[in-house]
Amino acid sequence: MVGPRKGAFAEESAEVEVLFANMEKMKGLTKKIQASKNRLETSGKVVEEAIGPIYSNTQKLQIANSNIDRVIEAIERLRAPLDQTNREESIIKRGLKKTDLRDYIASLDRTNLALQDLRRTNIRSNQQAVRELSDLxxxxxxxxxxxxxxxxxxxxxxxxxxxxxxxxxxxxxxxxEDKLSTLRLINTHISNSFTQISQTDTRETPTQRIYAETRGDYLTNALRNLSTASVSTARKLTADALYKPGQNGISTYAQGMEGLFVAEYDNITAIFPRDEWTAVCNSTCGAPLGDFNKTLRELNGHIQRNLMTDCFLGYEIVGIVTRLSIRLEQKVSALKRPIYDSVKPIRETSKASLSKLLDDTRTRVQTLVALPMDGASVPVTTTTMTRLQEMTNYLEPLSSILASLGDGGWSSGPTNSSSSSLPMDVGPDAMKLFEHYASDTVDTLIQNLESKAKMLLKTKSLQGVFMSNNVAIVERMIRSSELAPLMETYSQKKLERWKKTSSAAYLDAWREPSGHLLDVQYTNRKERPHSGGAGTTDSVAIVKGLSSKDKDAIKEKFKSFNASFDELVARHKTFKMEREVRAHLGKEVQTIIEPLYGRFWDRYHEIDKGKGKYVKYSKVELGQVLAGLS
Known part of the structure; x- marks a missing residue:
């Protein structure tokens, strides 16, 4: 077991030794790398220190180059207006005779645009160019x-x-039309450029001023003869002659002015933009309108100097000018007010004339120092009625004048009342006002005539004839003219009363012969006198039944009647009567005398046994005499 274990340790120990050996190599290599890095950093600093100034110079060069480009561009911009001026100047200076109008205007438009650009830049160096372009x-x-x-x-x-x-x-x-087109083109350009070159705040462009001056003189000259004719035709050949409709040239003057103004307005609307029509029209027509105003002032002076005869000219002018202003309102509305205002002085004179005509009628009667001793009418009656007849020719303007005065306003003299838009319609109300004015005029006339007759004429019969004659003339002149329908009510009421009053005054003298034909009848007598017609009255029996005293009384009545009747018949024939007056008064006398005489004759004609010593007239003969009075 020991042997294998030792072998394993020996192997691991060998690997460790190899590992340590590699680590030593790495350390050596790291030191070399570190040394190389240190050398590289040292070299980089050296390079940086060497290249830095070069890089800086390069940046400065780039900035300088950019600035140079900008300067070049600025120079180009500075040169551009000069080049523009040179290019357009050659076109503009050649003039319109050598350049087409549209090309000329296009050149001016380009110059205007360049001028606007320069003014926006506001560069001091451009001011010279601005001045040059402005002058151009x-x-x-x-x-x-x-x-x-x-x-x-x-x-x-x-x-x-x-x-x-x-x-x-x-x-x-x-x-x-071709000239209108050219004028319109020129006006459009001048109007557009006027605000750029004008140094004052004015609303009138040069073309407006030129048009108004040129065409205004043209219109004035075209109307001058009409103006002169209007003044000259107002001159009177006969001092007391009443003005008649159409005698003056003012109507023709108004027609000419209307035709010219309407035609001129058509020209204006074809040349100028809508917002300039009124201004151009007013300024163009200002001069001829000034002449028109002057003419009306002269006519107004003439009317005032001859008010009693030429007030009718004033009424005519008021009507003509007012109608003209109404017609122009539909065609050239800008001229309505100036034309309407032009007639104001004559309107005021016409208003004043209505009261002055009444005063004149009153004065003419009151200043009479004598009246015709034959009962004839006086001229003031015909004069007054002729005036009223003449007024019916001007009912349209008179309706507005009377309306401005108000009912009865003519009696209080002229007033300052006025209306900015007086009616021109001749309606029932306006006709009622005229009827009142005409009635007041006739009343003023007749009342003053009656007062004067009572003052200057001694007998009631003469007063009656005089008043009957004047009333008859009034009635006749109403009936035979346009006054008839306007004064129908007056004729039926007031005038009829005047007729009856006048007749009664005349018939007062016939009471005397009428009184002689009245006798006393005794109802308590056995043989009462019969009454009735010739067929039932026995004159012989009646006369036979009278006492001597009664017979003498009847004879005296016949004698007195004859004397009074003959005197009145003779006097009747000396009176100067209007045809209808003579017929009316003769019939009235016959109506009173004939039945009374017929009854008296039937009863007592046998008083002189047909000898005619007391009974001068038979019933037939008396009827013939009475019939001859008509």
Whole structure:
């Protein structure tokens, strides 16, 4: 057992020895590696110290190279505007005559873009280039503005008179379509670039200003003859002649202005963008509207100086201008208010005229120092009714004027009341106001005539004839004109009362002969006088039954009747009566006298036994005389 054990230990001991021997080798190798590492580190430091400066220089070179590239790029950017200026300047300086318009505008657009880029960079070195590009843009824009103006002037070159187009009812001329296209193109560019080169905060672009000046003068010249004609046709040839509808040229003036403004608005909408239409239209039409205002002021002065005869011109102008403003509201809404406002002075004059016409009627009557002794009417009646008749030609504008005054407002004089949008419809309410005004006018006339008649005419019969004549003229002039339906109520009520009052005043004188035909009948007598017609009355028996005293009384009644009747008949024939007045009053006399005389004659005509000494008229003869009064 010992032997094998020793053999095993010997083998393990040999392996241990081998292991130790390997470990010693490893230690030696490790030392060598460590020594080599130390040498390598020492060599690396030497290399690092040698290469470090070279690497640093390389980085600096790279940075420098990058900076050089950036500088080159900056230089290129600095040179670009100059190159741009040089390229575009050659196009722009050649001018529009040698360059197509679209190419010219495209060059200006590129210049504008370059100018915008430079301004955004905000580099000081670019300021010179900014100035040069700005000058170039201004120069090019100025060339476009001149071209814009030249095209407009060319469109205005033909002599133009609006009267010719109104008279022939022709459409008003427009700018040619090719010119509109060019103007639109130029305006678009100038409007877009205007904000970039403008140093002031203004809303009016150069093209707007040029258009307004050029076309505004054109419109003003086209309307000048119409303006002159409106003033000249207002001059009066006869001082007291009433103005008649259409005598003045204002209607033609308004038509011409409307046609021109509508055509011009079509031009404007074809050239300018929508948000500029109103501004351009107002500025373009400003000059001709100024002339229109001036013309209306002159006409207003003329109306004020001749108010009693030419207030009707004022009514006509109010109607014409108000209707014009309403029509333009649908076509050129921007001009509605300026045109409507232009007639305000004449509207105020027209409002004042209504009370002044009443005052004039009252004054004309009150200042009469004498009345016709034949009972004839006075001219103021015809004058007053003629005015009312004339007013029916202007019911449309008068309706708005009366509405602004209010019912009865014409009696208190002119007021400051006004409406920004007065109605133009001639409705029932407006007609009621006119009926009230016309009724007040007739009442003022007749009441003052009655007072003056009582003051200046001695007898009631003469007063009655005078008033009947004037009332008849009033009634006739109402019935024969457009006043008839408007004053129907007045005619049926108030005027009819005036007629009855006037007739009663005239018939007062006929009470005297009527009184002579009245006799006393005694009912307690046995032979009572008979009454009734000729067939039932026995004049012989009645006369025979009278006492001598009664017979003398009857004879005296016949004599008194004859004298009074003949005098009134003669006086009746001396009165100057209107045809309908003579017929009416004659019939009224006949209605009163004929039945009374017939009864009296039937009873007592045998008083003079047919000799005619006391009984001057038979019933037939008296009827003929009475019939001759009508």
């Amino acid at each position: 843009v201004k120069y090019g824009t100025k060339q476009l503005e001149d071209a814009f103006r030249d095209i407009l002037r060319d469109s205005c070159r033909q002599t133009f008179d609006a009267l010719e187009y109104v008279a022939k009812n022709n459409p008003f001329p427009l700018i040619a």
